Amino acid sequence: MQTLIAETGSGAVWWTRCYDPEAVARDRAVKAALKDAGVDARSFGGHLMFEPWTVETGTGGFYKVYTPFWKSVRTREVEAPLPEPGRITGPQTWPESDALADWTMEAAMRSGADVLRGHMVVGEQAARERLARFIDEKIARYDAARDLPAVDGTSGLSENLAWGEISPHQCWHAGQRAMQEGAAGAETFLKELVWREFAYHLIHHTPEITTRCWRAEWEGFPWSRDGDSDVVRLWKQGRTGMAFVDAAMREMYVTGRMHNRGRMIVASYLTKHLMTDWRIGQAWFAECLIDWDPASNAMGWQWAAGCGPDAAPYFRVFNPETQLKKFDPKGEYQRMWIAETARNASSTAQDFFRAAPKSWRLSADEAYPFAPVVSAEEGRRIALSAYENRDF
DNA sequence: AGGATATTGAG
């Protein structure tokens, strides 16, 4: 750090604030070191519309339930995005630096990077176009279409928001305009943006949400903590035999994304049918997702596992078969991601076998495991009996 | 943002 400051000769370092505990600790150390060196170090909001400490309940606490949080922020004025600067001048001489390629970061990445790259659309320009297309073509049908995993009915902006390629403010203002024009799904879209804010509200006020059950008594729940168990391996590899689960896990491995309905299903299946600790799933999501977000994932996993704030009650067990009939009635999502059951497998389904590590020893020619490792009914029984026998 | 089963009540 001292070297960096000396070499840049920087008088000031300003940056956009982070909120998850690891980044907060890092940035706090950086800020202290910079200030010690006499540098003007400042962080600013930008990642969120509502700074977590500015939203308070009537009694001065923080919100633990989404709906009141939504009610308290929905009428707030959200700062309009500034126009992009015309030109930013760089330093006249750049400090000596490593070449990025020398860090060989791709070598440390999971298998399938080339396949993943073929499915990615990155950058600010792409993010703006994605938002515009969502507002123009999709928002009117968002309410129903967003629940169907085979339909391109969501905004798809999570990865752009995660990487700062677009700001929530830009999304909010576009959504507000759509709402004023009477677009049907606009308010739902705004609510989804606020779910993201709520997750950051929670991670700020209870940073342990990323590692500990938010309801502490759930630490005593008899989940398996074995991340190398056979069932965890099958779950990660999309080979549980439960079509919705496998399709969603493969979608994630191939594209780095997973439809929201899939996320709820696979998380429910892991934590309930497979009785496995939510943190094992959270870690795998962190490895696989290109839209990885520490706040949304901590909240989401704890929601699914039943141990979080405003969580789904544990006894709400998703039936992956019922869900498939309901949200993928024509089997399109299944065909999109599972090659073994299709006569002419889709290219996306085949991509999974190109992306998967050799060590998984998968082949599209093998029979799909038609018998699920844990059936819908058996999983429900396992989960509910564990819940009824809990000692808290 | 559930599911399973029992109950109700219109037809």
Next chain:
DNA sequence: TCAATATCC
């Protein structure tokens, strides 16, 4: 008979 509703998990 069956869809809407209620209730429990």
